[in-house]
Amino acid sequence: MPPARFVTDASLEFLARRLIFLGYDVAVVRGARLEELFEAARAGDRTVLTMSRRRPRAFADVAAITVARDDPAAALRALAAAHEPAGPPFSRCAECDAPLQRRHPMEARGEVPGRVLRGARALSYCATCGKWYWAGTHVARLRAWLEQALGRPVG
Numbered sequence: 001m002p003p004a005r006f007v008t009d010a011s012l013e014f015l016a017r018r019l020i021f022l023g024y025d026v027a028v029v030r031g032a033r034l035e036e037l038f039e040a041a042r043a044g045d046r047t048v049l050t051m052s053r054r055r056p057r058a059f060a061d062v063a064a065i066t067v068a069r070d071d072p073a074a075a076l077r078a079l080a081a082a083h084e085p086a087g088p089p090f091s092r093c094a095e096c097d098a099p100l101q102r103r104h105p106m107e108a109r110g111e112v113p114g115r116v117l118r119g120a121r122a123l124s125y126c127a128t129c130g131k132w133y134w135a136g137t138h139v140a141r142l143r144a145w146l147e148q149a150l151g152r153p154v155g
């Protein structure tokens with residue numbers, strides 16, 4: 001099964017970010033109309049994630065999954081059970097979906113708090129948007145949310 005590639009809009013951003021943290025490739029096109037979302041899916045060979053049950057007739061060939069927003073944990077569990085991630089957990093940027101690079105803490109000097117640099121052996125860096133990631137309380141909380149949703153440990 002090839003890794004899943006999704007595209008969605010800001011209405012499902014909460015779910016999209018958690019899928020990205022889990023290692024899924026999820027492009028978020030903010031402010032896109034439904035037709036634009038299907039256009040992006042066709043152009044990028046992606047599956048649409050949407051809350052809408054409407055399927056624009058011109059895009060009958062484009063794969064789409066309807067997701068309920070009221071239970072993101074159930075949506076995540078269902079998607080994860082049926083689709084392969086593009087990489088391991090915490091390997092993609094939640095801001096822009098780009099794969100993260102491992103970097104030495106020295107390279108983050110001036111951009112990341114000193115207490116983080118002193119405690120870190122390696123950091124993750126997004127070369128597309130310039131965001132740094134490190135294992136902190138935020139990641140611990142996210143991991144706990146993901147493990148609760150999936151009912152299994154997240155690597």
Ligand SMILES: [Zn+2]
Nearest residue numbers: 093096126129
């Ligand atoms: Zn980024």
